[in-house]
Amino acid sequence: MRYRIGLIFILATILVDINPAWQSTAQAQExxxxxxxxxxxxxxxxxxxxxxxxxxxxxxxxxxxxxxxxxxxxxxxxxxxxxxxxxxxxxxxxxxxxxxxxxxxxxxxxxxxxxxxxxxxxxLDGVMGIVVRSDSPYHKITDLRGQRITTGFGPIPVIRKLIEAWLDSVGMTVDDVKKVPVSGPTDAAKALQAGRADGAFGGVPYSGYMQALNASVPIRALPYGDASPKDCARIAPDKATKLIPASEVVLFSRRAPILKGPLCSIRHPxxxxxxxxxxxxxxxxxxxxxxxxxxxxxxxxxxxxxxxxxxxxxxxxxxxxxxxxxxxxxxxxxxxxxxxxxxxxxxxxxx
Known part of the structure; x- marks a missing residue:
C-alpha cells in the first residue's frame, strides 16, 4: 500500500513538472x-x-x-x-x-x-491601361499617335509599364505621343478631366477616383491591342510579359462601373x-x-x-x-x- 502511494506521488510529480514544460514551449515561441x-x-x-x-x-x-x-x-x-x-x-x-x-x-x-x-x-483585372474622354475623337490606341498621354508615375513603375504595354500592343512607344508628366494615378485623372491630356492611365474600373472622374467627365477605355472581344482571344496570353512580369492578356467580361461591355485587357497580381x-x-x-x-x-x-x-x-x-x-x-x-x-x-x- 505504501509502495502504491509512493508511486502515485512520483507520477503526479512528473505530470506536474511536464505540463509547464508543454506550456513553456508555446510561451517561449510566442x-x-x-x-x-x-x-x-x-x-x-x-x-x-x-x-x-x-x-x-x-x-x-x-x-x-x-x-x-x-x-x-x-x-x-x-x-x-x-x-x-x-x-x-x-x-x-x-x-x-x-x-x-x-x-x-x-x-x-x-x-x-x-x-x-x-x-x-x-x-488586378479589368485594367484600363489608357482611357479617353467619351466626347473625344479617340476610339483606338493608334488614334493617340502624336497626342498628349500621361507619363511619369515615378514611384509607381507598374503604371508607366502598363501604358508602355498598351502602346506596344499596337506597335507604338512613348516616343510616338506627347508626354504629360504626372506623379500618380489621381493626377493623371485630373489631367484628363482638366483637358491637359488626351489619354490617361485608367487603373481599374472599381477605383473611387476613376468613378468620380467618370461621373464628372464620362470616359471610355481603349482595349489592349485595339482588339475587339472576338480578336482578344487570338492574342497570346503571355504577349505582355516582356513588359509586365506575371501578367496575362485576358478578356474582362464582368459587369463593372465605367465599362460599357467586355474589354481586352491585361491582368497582373x-x-x-x-x-x-x-x-x-x-x-x-x-x-x-x-x-x-x-x-x-x-x-x-x-x-x-x-x-x-x-x-x-x-x-x-x-x-x-x-x-x-x-x-x-x-x-x-x-x-x-x-x-x-x-x-x-x-x-x-x-x-
Whole structure:
C-alpha cells in the first residue's frame, strides 16, 4: 500500500513538472515574436492601402503581434526601408516587386536584394491601361499617335509599364505621343478631366477616383491591342510579359462601373513581401494567420475577395521566397521541384 502511494506521488510529480514544460514551449515561441510589425502600402484611398489594412487586421486578430500600416507615395518610397530592415512587410504589385529585385534603374537606385516574397495576392483585372474622354475623337490606341498621354508615375513603375504595354500592343512607344508628366494615378485623372491630356492611365474600373472622374467627365477605355472581344482571344496570353512580369492578356467580361461591355485587357497580381532579415518564425506565423483566416479577409476589401489558398502560392516566382514562406508552403504540400529550382537561382542572384 505504501509502495502504491509512493508511486502515485512520483507520477503526479512528473505530470506536474511536464505540463509547464508543454506550456513553456508555446510561451517561449510566442516570446520570440515581436510585439508589432509595420507594413508599407500606397497612400490612403488606393486599393493597396485598403488591402493592406484588411491584411493587417486579420493578422493582428490572429497573432500575438500588432500589424500597423504605413502609407507611402509608392513602393519606391518604402522599399529602401524594407531593404535596410526598418520595415518588416509590404504590399505591392508582383511586377513592382520583380523590377525592384532586379534593380530596374527607372524604379530603384540599386537592386532590392533583401526583399523576399511571402504570397501572391489577388489578380488586378479589368485594367484600363489608357482611357479617353467619351466626347473625344479617340476610339483606338493608334488614334493617340502624336497626342498628349500621361507619363511619369515615378514611384509607381507598374503604371508607366502598363501604358508602355498598351502602346506596344499596337506597335507604338512613348516616343510616338506627347508626354504629360504626372506623379500618380489621381493626377493623371485630373489631367484628363482638366483637358491637359488626351489619354490617361485608367487603373481599374472599381477605383473611387476613376468613378468620380467618370461621373464628372464620362470616359471610355481603349482595349489592349485595339482588339475587339472576338480578336482578344487570338492574342497570346503571355504577349505582355516582356513588359509586365506575371501578367496575362485576358478578356474582362464582368459587369463593372465605367465599362460599357467586355474589354481586352491585361491582368497582373498583387503580392505581399517581407525583408530578408525578418525572422523565419515571424513570416511563417504571418502566413499561417492569413491562410487559416482567409475567409475573414473577403468582407474587408474588394481586392481581398480574390485572395485564396490557390492564389497565395506562386509556383514560378520571380522574387525569392522568404525561408518562413518556404517552410509554410512545404507544409501545405504545394512546393514543387520546379519552384525549388527557381528559388535557388533567385537566391544566387540575391548574393
Amino acid at each position: 516570446n520570440r515574436l515581436p510585439k508589432e510589425l509595420f507594413m508599407g502600402t500606397l497612400r490612403a484611398g488606393t486599393g493597396y492601402h485598403g488591402m493592406g489594412m484588411g491584411l493587417a487586421k486579420v493578422m493582428s486578430d490572429a497573432l500575438p503581434m500588432q500589424v500597423n500600416v504605413r502609407p507611402y507615395t509608392g513602393p519606391g518610397a518604402w522599399l529602401p526601408l524594407l531593404e535596410r530592415g526598418d520595415l518588416e512587410l509590404g504590399v505591392l504589385s508582383l511586377n513592382d516587386a520583380t523590377w525592384a529585385f532586379e534593380g530596374d534603374p527607372a524604379f530603384v537606385a540599386k537592386p532590392m536584394k533583401n526583399m523576399r516574397l511571402l504570397a501572391r495576392g489577388n489578380w 498583387s503580392s505581399m513581401v517581407a525583408g530578408a532579415g525578418v525572422p523565419a518564425e515571424v513570416t511563417y506565423q504571418v502566413l499561417k494567420g492569413v491562410w487559416q483566416n482567409i475567409d475573414k479577409l473577403k468582407p474587408l476589401h474588394a481586392w481581398l475577395k480574390g485572395w485564396s489558398h490557390e492564389q497565395m502560392f506562386w509556383a514560378k516566382p520571380t522574387v525569392p521566397y522568404h525561408p518562413g514562406a518556404v517552410r509554410f508552403y512545404k507544409e501545405q504540400g504545394v512546393w514543387t521541384a520546379e519552384t525549388e529550382k527557381l528559388q535557388q537561382a533567385l537566391l544566387r542572384k540575391a548574393k
